[in-house]
Amino acid sequence: MRIDYPNFHRAISLFLLSCIPYIAVSQHHNVSAGYLPPSDPLVQQNLSEWQDLKFGLFMHWGTYSQWGIVESWSLCPEDEGWTVRRGPHAQNYFDYVKAYENLQTTFNPTQFDPKKWADAAKQAGMKYVVFTTKHHDGFAMFDTQQSDYKITDPKTPFSSNPKANVTKGIFDAFRTDGFKIGAYFSKPDWHSDDYWWPYFPPKDRNVNYDPTKYPERWENFKNFTYNQIEELMTDYGRVDILWLDGGWVRPFATIDTTVEWQRTIKVEQDIDMARVAKMARSHQPGLLIVDRTVPGAYENYVTPEQQVPSEPLDIPWESCLTLGNSWSYVPNDSYKPARQVIHTLIKIVSRGGNYLLNIGPGPDGDWAPDAYDRLKAVGEWMALNGEGIYSTRTVTPDAQDRVFYTQHKDGRNSYAFLLSDDDSDLLQLPSTLQLTLPGGKPVKQVEILGLGKVPFRMKEKIVEIVIPNNKRNHVNLRYAAAIKLSH
Template sequence: MKKISALFLMLVNATVLLAQQHNMSKTYQPPTDPLVQQKLHNWQDLKFGLFMHWGTYSQWGVVESWSICPEDEGWTQRKGPYGATYNGYVKAYENLQTTFNPTKFNPEKWVAAAKSAGMKYVVFTTKHHDGFSMFDTKQTDYKITSAKTPFSSNPRSNVTKEIFNAFRKENFLIGAYFSKPDWHSEDYWWPYFPPKDRNVNYDPAMHPEKWQKFKDFTYNQIGELMTDYGKVDILWLDGGWVRPKNTIDTTVDWQKGIKFNQDIDMAKIVGMARTKQPGLIVVDRTVTGEFENYTTPEQEVPAAPLDHPWETCITMGDSWSYVPNDHYKSASQIVQLLVKVVSRGGNLLLNIGPGPDGDWDPVAYSRLKEVSAWMGINGEGIYGSTSVAPYSSGNIYYTKAKNANAIYAFVLADKDGLKLDKTVALKVNNIKAVKKVTMLGAKQSLKYKLTGDDLVVTIPTAIQANPGQLAATLKITY
């Protein structure tokens, strides 16, 4: 790889901190397929998943794909030695294929860390918007297994297959992220016209044969993923501007820019995919309807429970893909995010971006190790739980066991660590039916009394202060 100036990296780091606003769908249509319903039901119990954005862009440490998008937005800026002209930048960006050689790639190492931290499913970027395939597609040579890519000579070069196999062996559900738009495809960004924004750069209605080629290309790539990569549980589709025109929500700024009908025939794609992968959960992000089996708020926790299955995707660092010296959330922040998401009835998909060498930043492993210690004690209040009113009160968040008469109250630590007061007031329904209160990880039952609508629990002095604890969990048994 060509040397990149320190100034370039500094500018890039500043750029990736800017995030694109993602808008969640406003309505939800439940799936009717019993196999999908069951898979979705099982997925909702898992609560905690791993997301990974990885591609050639990790070599520059730039925001994934977006720097080649000709939009004047904060996350699309082209900085450094290649940014003088758009065409020059794209040429240098696509040339990253010829230097991509992540020789430290070892998915089993990721599995061990993720499993220990309590993660139960994985979603991996098989292809982002730039069109570089992280799997052995037969539809293009712009892929990790191409002879143009140095890593192609590695016996584990088909990294999607290796990742899926490694996580599947440890009973993770497997999710394939796939970008519907493809900015490398000449049938999406036709070289006859310059691209103007993230959208297709020609009118599909005027050039139906070209659009049909793109539809076939998309169908065939998804078909490969559904055929050659073992059992896949989730097809996680990004790039919501590729959608039928009648689904555009003109109250959403980025959707206002969609000028053409970009219908890729999701019914045909999903029909094929579920023939190969019965019960497949499909997540056609932001496209309300039968192919968005759960919604995906991004980098946020809804203030109240949603009335349907949902998952929020949040970065462990400040960016989705690898950035040198990224700022990672603390273990306390991660645990608090998980607790807050689960108290609202959702799943947390936590993103870690592998670096150009094929490994995570050591800080990511350190964070997951800390989360692991907490989950080993407190996980029973997370998995298989449901939301329960009042959901939260102050720094206390509640969940309810699905198959037991128990409510869990998570008392979150502040920045100086956990320090409980002598008494903790809990808001619980059916307060007179309480039989016992315990703290997960402690042996003794706790004394409590009823005061109005509060369950006031006495905390023994010995367990009031625990600077290393990320959150305490009180279990209320009925």
């Protein structure tokens, strides 16, 4: 069953298209400031392995998919583009909250098939997955024992399905396909009486009381958070990444007042990350912890959102970007073409980052057909050109006009990706192509991946490649050509 307000979904879809740029802008911050590399050798090893993977899948999914809205954000009493409420209860905040929480009683994603997702992501060349086990609304997509606001509670129709514990199903299916496993978890919980205490109305995204004035209540919330994370670390097999969102829950001393949204934090919201991290790694040795936007020991890599840094970063990083216009499911969403996904992947990798591409499952438990189509096209390109993506690092130069460079971490091979025009999938190679030598290293062989070796000549720090006519318009030249330079 699905709640269907008249014109609700169309209005939300149009609204989301208009507000996405503001969502991206609101998250901007200096992602490199205060970064501390991990000292634990197991974490260092896991981090290096993660940097080799380059391409991952993100999934935002919850009861909110039934309304096709911006995840939990309409519950937040802030006057922002992405918090606007729609539907018959929009004019009364408390009626709206009640209707939103009642979505639990209609959530029944009977088409849920995590193996289908894992197979599609693997074919696309993705190597890790991050799934929203709990967003800010507090609805757990796993079988938590700390709350009955969860997918496995009898109030949720899907609870009687053998696949009801969707987090376990997703982690198991993707792990079987060789993926590293990431658990997204929201530190704030707007359903918890110990975060938004019913004694006070919520004022904004932050805790609605002063934790220093009511320390026992805040201690209860800290323990609730700790216990839920411990469940994820003990009951769901090997977990490689704990991806913590909701950066306003942080020690007050870490606030960056140059960032607009951080200036709204008025009280101490320290949940004792040292205690959480120690517990989590006792169960999951080498676990990467991503305490987003909170610099220090518990942000093992940084996560620019809906943006790609314009220059290489010298720290581990990951751009998280949406395939559609929204993080979560929106009816008739517009999905980026495969060309744009591939060009973005190349730019991210040339600058030393990973690409976490988000797809929002629908209320029926499946992706839109367009999402599968995009992944199929990306996968066909990756099958030919992936060796220039995986296990690579930055090299100088990282870019030259429409050419972007990567270098295998062992230094033996470099790759130059020549991108198609932004409005064309097809690529016609020139008869000759001059490339700056990556890292200044001489070249002993040149190969266009999927097409074979090509002749070349050296000119000081330039390699001039001669491309035969029979290879300039080849059927394999879609989106971008990868030119392998062996040193």
